[in-house]
Amino acid sequence: xxxxxxxxxxxxxxxxxxxxxxxxxxxxxxxxxxxxxxxxxxxxxxxxxxxxxxxxxxxxxxxxxxxxxxxxxxxxxxxxxxxxxxxxxxxxxxxxxxxxxxxxxxxxxxxxxx
Amino acid sequence: xxxxxxxxxxxxxxxxxxxxxxxxxxxxxxxxxxxxxxxxxxxxxxxxxxxxxxxxxxxxxxxxxxxxxxxxxxxxxxxxxxxxxxxxxxxxxxxxxxxxxxxxxxxxxxxxx
Numbered sequence: 001x002x003x004x005x006x007x008x009x010x011x012x013x014x015x016x017x018x019x020x021x022x023x024x025x026x027x028x029x030x031x032x033x034x035x036x037x038x039x040x041x042x043x044x045x046x047x048x049x050x051x052x053x054x055x056x057x058x059x060x061x062x063x064x065x066x067x068x069x070x071x072x073x074x075x076x077x078x079x080x081x082x083x084x085x086x087x088x089x090x091x092x093x094x095x096x097x098x099x100x101x102x103x104x105x106x107x108x109x110x111x112x113x114x
Numbered sequence: 115x116x117x118x119x120x121x122x123x124x125x126x127x128x129x130x131x132x133x134x135x136x137x138x139x140x141x142x143x144x145x146x147x148x149x150x151x152x153x154x155x156x157x158x159x160x161x162x163x164x165x166x167x168x169x170x171x172x173x174x175x176x177x178x179x180x181x182x183x184x185x186x187x188x189x190x191x192x193x194x195x196x197x198x199x200x201x202x203x204x205x206x207x208x209x210x211x212x213x214x215x216x217x218x219x220x221x222x223x224x225x226x227x
Contacts, residue, residue: 031213042118043205048211091158102160
């Protein structure tokens with residue numbers, strides 16, 4: 001299985017700006033997820049994505065967040081108007097549910113909102 | 115949202131020592147438990163996925179046990195090496211939804227050469 005690659009590895013943005021975090025590759029046969037970890041806190045579930053649509057989302061995943069698969073391969077997380085508290089490490093992950101396999105996590109994007 | 119507790123929060127051991135830490139989770143609505151190893155500046159790496167009560171899994175010097183009736187899992191590292199230094203995360207899955215995990219805060223292990 002190919003690794004899960006995320007870009008950028010680090011992004012600094014001003015409060016109120018939009019950011020797009022990218023994750024590649026993507027397959028129709030897997031569940032994909034976005035998680036984040038705010039420094040010093042637990043890794044938190046944001047959203048799951050399967051068959052080109054959101055499968056489940058957490059309370060964190062409000063209207064400021066969206067996920068897309070714009071070109072059939074990339075899997076993106078967009079934050080429309082970033083807040084200081086969005087500063088975190090964002091991870092994309094994939095799994096083949098029901099196989100007993102763990103997640104394969106992406107390399108992560110560290111988002112810093114200033 | 116599952117309440118997942120890991121202890122201790124951090125641990126320093128000498129190279130060669132064996133160590134273990136705990137993950138506690140609700141025993142009701144249990145489906146699977148994941149363990150991950152997360153080294154600094156890297157992404158979490160899957161160690162084990164456990165589902166059956168009494169299950170024991172092993173990968174090299176690392177092993178894990180599972181008690182679903184009382185809601186805990188132990189991770190053991192035999193003869194710790196500096197390369198074992200990492201944060202170890204556990205994450206139960208309740209069987210609901212889309213296989214999303216609820217992570218504990220982790221146990222940060224530092225192995226002193």
